Amino acid sequence: MKLIKKGxxxxxxxxxxxxxxxxxKIRKIKNYRNSLLDSKIRKQRTLKESQILSQVKSFGIPTPLVYFxxxxxxxxxxxxxPGKPVNDLSESKIVELSKEIGKLVGLLHKNGVMHGDLTTSNFILFQNTVYVIDFGLSQNSIKPEDHAVDLRLIKEILNSAHAKIMEPAWKNFLIGYKSIVGNANYVKITKLVLDIESRGRYAAVV
Ligand SMILES: Nc1ncnc2c1ncn2[C@@H]1O[C@H](COP(=O)(O)OP(=O)(O)O)[C@@H](O)[C@H]1O
Ligand SMILES: [Mg+2]
Incomplete structure (x- = not known):
């Protein structure tokens, strides 16, 4: 057994x-949490992740098969x-793949799934296909507010981890997203993203 990532x-x-x-993938005990609560959280996230990894395949999201x-x-x-996480790719490749990532997120939302942890390290490029992983914080939700939270997080990641390419990457993401969810949902959800930003917990990201 070879350790490849300590998250x-x-x-x-x-x-x-x-x-x-x-x-x-094994979720670790967190000693700062009450131990009963901790085991409940770890169990719940493991269950969610394994369920949603399989569920989203039915509407065409590439994900790893769950074996056990x-x-x-x-x-x-x-x-x-056996590919590369998107955050490890070149900047031009990330810009290019942002459109596909937008489509995948659109497809999740259209089918009532909020990912909950949309970072560029949770997408893996393998043989020209982008796979989505890390569904432990995902939820079944058709609420536009939840979908806006997903978009706000990936926007923030692009802004912080990929600042130099944020503008073209975000633009491509939105093109892909809109092509799947349609104009009306796109307008509604992007407006909610601006609402979240203007509430002040987050600084607006241009
Ligand atoms: N099925 C997989 N195939 C290849 N690499 C994986 C897979 N699952 C996880 N990884 C690698 O491990 C990293 C962390 O896994 P992840 O499920 O995102 O856990 P964490 O909750 O710690 O972010 C990923 O960013 C990826 O590099
Ligand atoms: Mg992850």
Whole structure:
């Protein structure tokens, strides 16, 4: 078992599963949380992640196959996508892929799924296909307000982690998003994004 990423929430290992490379994701105990609450949260996120990884496949979102789940150990074993996380790609590639990412987020929202943690490290490019991962904070929601929260987060990530390309990347994201959700939803949700920003918890991002 080889540790490949130590995340804030989970450790990610590469293992072999039926002779294939696979990812072993285990959510770690957080000692600062009450232990009963902590095990409940870890269990709930593991369940959500495994359910939604499979659910969204039905409407065409590329995701890793789930091979095995142990809720008690808050563990998921899934297919390894042997590509590169989008945040590790070149700036021009990120700008180009932003449109596809916008489409994928649009498709999630159109089907009533909020991702909950839209960062560029949660998209993996493999053989010209963008895969979506890390659904532990996702929810079934058709509320425009929830969809706006998703957009605000990815906008913020583009602005902070990819500042130099923020403008063309965000523009492409919105083109892709709008092409899937349609103009009326697009107008409604982007207006809510501006509302969130103007509430002052976040500075407006141009
Ligand atoms: N199925 C997978 N295939 C390939 N890489 C993965 C897979 N799942 C996770 N990773 C890698 O591990 C990192 C962290 O996994 P992630 O599920 O996003 O956990 P975290 O909650 O810590 O962000 C990802 O950004 C990616 O680089
Ligand atoms: Mg992640």
């Amino acid at each position: 804030a929430e989970a450790d990610i290992y590469q293992i072999t599963w039926n002779n294939n490379n696979a990812i072993f 789940v142990n809720l008690k150990k808050s563990l998921i074993i899934m297919q390894e996508i």
